[in-house]
Amino acid sequence: MAAESWPAPAMALGASADQACLPAQANDLEALGLPEALPPDWRQRLLGAFGQALEGQRGLRQALEACVGCGACHQSCSFHLGTGDPHNTPQGRADLARRLYRRHFSPRARLLGRWGQPRDILDEDLLGLWRAYFWQCTLCRRCTLFCPLGIDTSLVTRACRHILAQVGQVPGHVAREFLGILGSGNGQGLPPAAWTARHQALEEELLRETGQAMACPVDEQGADVLLIPSPQEPFSQSATYKGYAKVFHAAGLSWTTSTYLNQASNPGLWLGPRQAALVGRRVLEATRLLKPRHIVVAESGQGWAVLRNLGAVLAGGLAGEKYLKAKEPLHICQLSSRLLKEGAFAGVLRPQALQGVKPVFHEPCQVARSGGLGQEPRRLLKAACLGWLEMPKPVGGPLTLCCGAGGGLNAPELYQVRLAGLMPLARALAQAQRRQGCTAVVTMCATCQDQLGEGLAHFGLGLTVHGVHEFLGQALYPSRPAEARP
Ligand code: SF4
Ligand code: SF4
CATH class of the missing domain: 3.40.50 (Rossmann fold)
Structure with a gap:
């Protein structure tokens, strides 16, 4: 299927509201030291956790206060580009938290108290939107680069996940992964x-x-x-x-x-x-x-x-x-x-081992925007591969597109959302394949590798997926063909 014929997103408010994580089991919540799912006093607990988050994180209050609704961030988010859902714009996502902020915590709300305020809007419908849309964000921080005020929506997403946990709203796969590490x-x-x-x-x-x-x-x-x-x-x-x-x-x-x-x-x-x-x-x-x-x-x-x-x-x-x-x-x-x-690989490194492979380098969000690395992987690729390619402009460096699976979105039930989040990157890779003749993708994040391996096959792109050290290792000590092994 050519990239041009991939389905267009639905462009409807709430189009992906039903794509939510399966909840954690009661015994896992107990092991985490978190309350049962939706305890009777969940509204008070949620508002209490929101207030504490605002006290502990100045950046959260700034992110919720500063937005002027200009819309400059909308086309930055892979999940909005892939689902068309206005709740999935960075502004729309954070607005789900702003509704409560303006009602309960803003300077105006504090001034007016309950007098003159609209009706209380914290109900299970809003909670359902939080559960869905704060888990359709990979905290990739691409939106920060497009917002003229530098608002970082990932701060809002992370804080709202913490607030949700305080009323027992935790995805099952995250609870199991966390408990697995402790065990x-x-x-x-x-x-x-x-x-x-x-x-x-x-x-x-x-x-x-x-x-x-x-x-x-x-x-x-x-x-x-x-x-x-x-x-x-x-x-x-x-x-x-x-x-x-x-x-x-x-x-x-x-x-x-x-x-x-x-x-x-x-x-x-x-x-x-x-x-x-x-x-x-x-x-x-x-x-x-x-x-x-x-x-x-x-x-x-x-x-x-x-x-x-x-x-x-x-x-x-x-x-x-x-x-x-x-x-x-x-x-x-x-x-x-x-x-x-320092010359540690001198005499051992043979880039000829990767002859015929023409990879394009996908820079993971967490590395390019939060990890401070850029030259190092490129230096390694230059040494290990005879020919490798940068992503077609402007998708590269700090503007790199999200793979759609980081930030805890690696649950099977989020498969459709992950595919939607991958679509903008898949389009860019299809362009690199068509115009530059790349044959593979090389990256430096295991989650990107998993997601690209699964998702590019879904979109019909015949590109293999590799790690930077897979290529470096091949150039150092190539794998012998199976028939030449003892
Ligand atoms: S952090 Fe990334 S996924 Fe989340 S709203 Fe911003 S651009 Fe979208
Ligand atoms: S670009 Fe910034 S100020 Fe404009 S709508 Fe998005 S978050 Fe708000």
Whole structure:
């Protein structure tokens, strides 16, 4: 199906209101320390949580106060472009919170009290809109770049998710992922034995594929690198994960993962500050257990952005950890880029291994707009691939389009919303395929990889999807054809 014939969005208010996450089970809410779904006094609780959020976050009040309704943000949001639903514009989404803000918390509301106010508008209909539309935003922050006042709608989305949690309105998949991390160190709930067995299997696969014996240790103390993987690794995206092992092997660095925390992304951020800190603190605790020289975050968009921007707040800071050579976490692309500059891959790197592959680079939102990385992945791609492409202008750099699946939208029941959110990016990729002849997409976020792999097949784009370290690893130690393996 050609991109031009993809269905146009419905362009109707409430067109995607029925696309909502399945709710968390009562026992999961209890384990999270959150109230049952919609307790009898839910209105008071919700307003109380709203008031506390406004007191704790000046930026939230500013975002709700400052909007002048100019509409400049509307075409920035992939979910509005994909669904056509005015509730899915950044303004429309935040207006769902502004309704309550203006009624209960604005300076005018405080001045007037209840006198002269319209009827109370906090009912189950409004709550249903919150449940739907604050989970149809990936917190990608693209709208911030289009708003003349710099309003950051992701602040509103995150605060409203926290407020919803205070009345037991939590998506089931987020609750399970969070509890999985507290129970087994990862959102999939994999026990340490399964994690270790997977790493032993990876060593065998790497030996068979490359002829090189590469270690994939688990829970080793004093390694050069403690790697914190993305949630999908090392299972569904093992090619990228093997790329990390190849980099460490080529550079002569020892590395390990921790069974206490082996997931970089932090689902606590969608539940509340206490839950975000519980996961963030695990980074520090895992580090203290294993005492590595560097903490390195894998190709995980949210995991990197949260640890880089909020790590000190959530985990308490690393300054006192004497064994750490770097007191800040590094992104794997930063580390590999430094190694490349220092000549660690000299004589090993052969970009000819990727001859015939012409990838276009999709920059993940969390990396381009919140992660402070841009040159490092490009330097690695330049070294690993003979020809790679930038996204067609103006979709690149800080303006990169969202894949539609980050920010906790990775639930099966949100499949249609994710496809709608992906559509603008899929159109840009179809253009890159048609005009520039790209054959693949390369990115540096495991969620983008999953979403693009599934979504581009749906849209009929014959592009394969890869990680930056998958390509770098291939250029370092290419996989031998199956018939040439022992
Ligand atoms: S943060 Fe991204 S998904 Fe959310 S409203 Fe803004 S542009 Fe849309
Ligand atoms: S661009 Fe900014 S001020 Fe204009 S409608 Fe959007 S959020 Fe409001």
